[in-house]
Amino acid sequence: MRFETLSVFPQVFAPYLDESIMGRAQRRGIFEFCAYDLRDWTHDRHRTVDDAPFGGGQGMLMKPAPIFEAVRAISAMHEERPHVVFFSPCGERYDESAARRLAAMDRVLLVCGRYEGMDERAYELADETLSLGDYVLTGGELAALVVIDSVVRLLPGALGDEKSAEDESFSDGLLEYAQYTRPANFEGLEVPPVLLSGDHAAVRAWRRRSSVERTALWRPDLLEGAELTEEERAWAREAAKGPLGEGEAEKAD
Secondary structure (H helix, E strand, O other): OEEEEEEOOOHHHHHHOOOHHHHHHHHHOEEEEEEEEEEHHOOOOOOOOOOOOOOEEEEEOEEEHHHHHHHHHHHOOOOOOOOHHHHEEEEOOOOOOHHHHHHOEEEEEOOOOOOOOOOOHHHHHOEEEEEEEOOOOOOOHHHHHHHHHHOOOOOOOOOOOOOOOHOOOOOOOOOOOOOOOOOOEEEEEEEHHHHHOOOOOHHHHHHHHHHHHOOOOOHHHHHHOOOOOHHHHHHHHOOOOOOOOOHHHHHHO
């Protein structure tokens, strides 16, 4: 898979994408990455990419001409045209299903806005427009990094353990179950005994219930789209009534 970004700060990507899981995945050829500088498609001595908005108002807008020229030029650099993604509060809310959809593509170009946004005509170039949430960032570079990270970890071999991406929050429409590590007792806070039992079937059952209960407490909106049994829906209803975890230690006994 090939990721490309178009922004006025192309240098911000490498420090993150060259390290840890992302860096190893690149070195192993699981994905390729290239950052393009939008200013390379300007034609004045100041390399200007923004201008004042018509009608007045605060801030500056990104001009359409460099964006159109850049996206068209980048798209023609390889035989396969990229899937072009823009970011905007008007876009579709980005989630795990969107990450999985992008992970099935061969080439994705992420166009990063700055300033007060882009000239509306630039969005004509987008195959889709995404929003990370109901908040404002100073630029689209962070949004692009979030998308790249969340997609790359779904690619075969990126995490090393092929099951890792399957056993995470949102992979089955629910939050991930509670997890613990050593010591078993930390300042009087104990790990649920079932996790120390060595009974793998019991551990799986506990984790499933923990996942349902945590989702009911913290993200009940996710339950509507989750595939739950009647028993699991009963767990969710009970969990929503009281503090998380009150019943988990009892169930583990």
